[in-house]
Amino acid sequence: MRTSPEDHLTIGEVVHRTGVSASALHFYERKGLIFSERDGGNQRLYPRHMLRRISLIIVAKRLGIPLADVAAVFTTLPGDRAPTHQDWQRVSLAWKGQLEERRRAIENLEHELTGCIGCGCLSMKACLLLNPDDALGPQGPGPVRLQDGGSVRPPRHSGRG
Ligand code: FES
Incomplete structure (x- = not known):
């Protein structure tokens, strides 16, 4: 109206x-x-x-x-x-929390990336960026993601992964 x-x-x-x-x-x-x-x-x-x-x-x-x-x-x-004003306070506080969460996630990624510098293994099992928290561990050894993709199987990793 x-x-x-x-x-x-x-x-x-x-x-x-x-x-x-x-x-x-x-x-x-x-x-x-x-x-x-x-x-x-x-x-x-x-x-x-x-x-x-x-x-x-x-x-x-x-x-x-x-x-x-x-x-x-x-x-x-x-x-x-x-x-x-109160609405905006509430919303801005919630969004600030989201930014803080994102910053922490980026810091974690940065930390993991630092571990990769000079490594170059790109191991599906050992590299934290490729396998955060060993999420692929229960799916068995080897390059699970690439096997699922079907066509590409990388050379067998002889290091940690
Ligand atoms: S490349 Fe990430 S740990 Fe080796």
């Missing part, structure tokens, strides 16, 4: 205000992240408070937060008004 024309923006106005392309807005709308209403001429009109949601999408994109996670967060936000 429209309240007043000032409470709504055309797609051109939203593009101008946010720098987000019309096609991206359509995409976000199809994903249920934002929504619009239709005027008498069937043109999209966005409630003004969608600008805040779009701002959150822009921030999430910058942080590398997957759209599925953004969608999950948006289900906790009010649909009929802009997110409040």
Whole structure:
């Protein structure tokens, strides 16, 4: 239900205000992240408070937060008004946690990669990057992944793996 024309923006106005392309807005709308209403001429009109949601999408994109996670967060936000300061605090804290988790994962990968430097074994069994936590161990010895792939079987590894 429209309240007043000032409470709504055309797609051109939203593009101008946010720098987000019309096609991206359509995409976000199809994903249920934002929504619009239709005027008498069937043109999209966005409630003004969608600008805040779009701002959150822009921030999430910058942080590398997957759209599925953004969608999950948006289900906790009010649909009929802009997110409040408290809403943003909650969302930013959750996303900070995700960034910290990602940083730890990258640090672990970096540590494992450091172990590979100068090694070159590329062992499906011994290399932590290829077989994290020996996840392939229960599937038997040898290059399980490549055998599953079917066509390529690397030379037998004579080192740790
Ligand atoms: S290449 Fe990763 S441990 Fe050898």
